[in-house]
Amino acid sequence: xxxxxxxxxxxxxxxxxxxxxxxxxxxxxxxxxxxxxxxxxxxxxxxxxxxxxxxxxxxxxxxxxxxxxxxxxxxxxxxxxxxxxxxxxxxxxxxxxxxxxxxxxxxxxxxxxxxxxxxxxxxxxxxxxxxxxxxxxxxxxxxxxxxxxxxxxxxxxxxxxxxxxxxxxxxxxxxxxxxxxxxxxxxxxxxxxxxxxxxxxxxxxxxxxxxxxxxxxxxxxxxxxxxxxxxxxxxxxxxxxxxxxxxxxxxxxxxxxxxxxxxxxxxxxxxxxxxxxxxxxxxxxxxxxxxxxxxxxxxxxxxxxxxxxxxxxxxxxxxxxxxxxxxxxxxxxxxxxxxxxxxxxxxxxxxxxxxxxxxxxxxxxxxxxxxxxxxxxxxxxxxxxxxxxxxxxxxxxxxxxxxxxxxxxxxxxxxxxxxxxxxxxxxxxxxxxxxxxxxxxxxxxxxxxxxxxxxxxxxxxxxxxxxxxxxxxxxxxxxxxxxxxxxxxxx
Numbered sequence: 001x002x003x004x005x006x007x008x009x010x011x012x013x014x015x016x017x018x019x020x021x022x023x024x025x026x027x028x029x030x031x032x033x034x035x036x037x038x039x040x041x042x043x044x045x046x047x048x049x050x051x052x053x054x055x056x057x058x059x060x061x062x063x064x065x066x067x068x069x070x071x072x073x074x075x076x077x078x079x080x081x082x083x084x085x086x087x088x089x090x091x092x093x094x095x096x097x098x099x100x101x102x103x104x105x106x107x108x109x110x111x112x113x114x115x116x117x118x119x120x121x122x123x124x125x126x127x128x129x130x131x132x133x134x135x136x137x138x139x140x141x142x143x144x145x146x147x148x149x150x151x152x153x154x155x156x157x158x159x160x161x162x163x164x165x166x167x168x169x170x171x172x173x174x175x176x177x178x179x180x181x182x183x184x185x186x187x188x189x190x191x192x193x194x195x196x197x198x199x200x201x202x203x204x205x206x207x208x209x210x211x212x213x214x215x216x217x218x219x220x221x222x223x224x225x226x227x228x229x230x231x232x233x234x235x236x237x238x239x240x241x242x243x244x245x246x247x248x249x250x251x252x253x254x255x256x257x258x259x260x261x262x263x264x265x266x267x268x269x270x271x272x273x274x275x276x277x278x279x280x281x282x283x284x285x286x287x288x289x290x291x292x293x294x295x296x297x298x299x300x301x302x303x304x305x306x307x308x309x310x311x312x313x314x315x316x317x318x319x320x321x322x323x324x325x326x327x328x329x330x331x332x333x334x335x336x337x338x339x340x341x342x343x344x345x346x347x348x349x350x351x352x353x354x355x356x357x358x359x360x361x362x363x364x365x366x367x368x369x370x371x372x373x374x375x376x377x378x379x380x381x382x383x384x385x386x387x388x389x390x391x392x393x394x395x396x397x398x399x400x401x402x403x404x405x406x407x408x409x410x411x412x413x414x415x416x417x418x419x420x421x422x423x424x425x426x427x428x429x430x431x432x433x434x435x436x437x438x439x440x441x442x443x444x445x446x447x448x449x450x451x452x453x454x455x456x457x458x459x460x461x462x463x464x465x466x467x468x469x470x471x472x473x474x475x476x477x478x479x480x481x482x483x484x485x486x487x488x489x490x491x
Contacts, residue, residue: 034386038076047083047092064399074099082235086253091121094397100406102383103398112373115139120372124232127257134299146444151286159205170201187481195222202305209274224263225302231255308367315365321475335467348460356422358459362433366400
């Protein structure tokens, strides 16, 4: 969810008082200056070797962990795919930053820039987005960044009035579908109902359009976005299909946009026809052209909101429904005692356990595992134990899955602890899922997810709804196998 809603929305309380964009303090004089370990290897051969380790022989988690152990450093040089042979002009050389302290440099816009480096040096063709660079690819120094980010934040401000009722209505449809499937078949895959829920909910709240206004969009809009996302990101993600087929067909070249241009044009026309009020506001209040407003709306809807929640919510659901420690009973108790029969931003803000569960899920399974930034100037970067010289133009790469397991910050970091953030709220300063700390404040001058607070509160509402409706839910990473409805229904 690399971008995309807002924290200053009326009715959506911020996790902390407004504060400036995080900056990195000067390295302590007591830390030794160290040459960055690691190497990029021989031209062509080094990147290919690292690519095979990354995608095939090791996988991303082992790839970064083995090199951390090898160099005895959380900062080192390596190559991150995609790379040669068919990605000409893409430089895979990065400086990995894999602890909380070094990773935080990625948020300091005085030190780094984010122009065209959402996925490292690789950038999907702008033909996927109407020949426009959307806000996610803009650096904060580019004037249009502020225009578009302010537009995105305004969307959230205005949608707060319908956010909760639309969420509840679409959740009701989703769980009715799952109930029926469990009753008929003994189990239900929740992935497709979940994606329909995400698509319909965000289409209404962000675009101001009802998906049912277009039968084609209502039926297939979410699959159109799935295909559009997949073709942009396939060269950069490990899928887990049979090798070497994955390397040959998924990681060796960039897919052309014409394969999904028909779907994208249908979505564009849908927004143009049914999202006129929001599009017009982008033009009249934020100085965007109609095309700029629509393409950025589609990116926010498809890449950020739909894509981010499609990754985040299955992991959150799986964690809760597969738990055997009594967590569900504790959630039920908290939800019933503190929300009663009413769901609102106010009614869930006191759900401290539920919030901690959401934060811990984001810590262990961040929706966007990789963050990139390019050094804006020469500067010194510090880890917990060393200082390193970074040169202007070098690409920094943070693998959040490892960063969020920093043992110097998080006790027993590999373990899911539902009470972690309940017991120690200071740890929110190091929860970096949103391209910034959870205690940070998104603004037009930084790249932090404008919707970080809306995201966490929406997840809390998601959980609260489920446990107003059910006493228990049993399942796995992709399916629900049993539900026990609340003995006294409150939804």
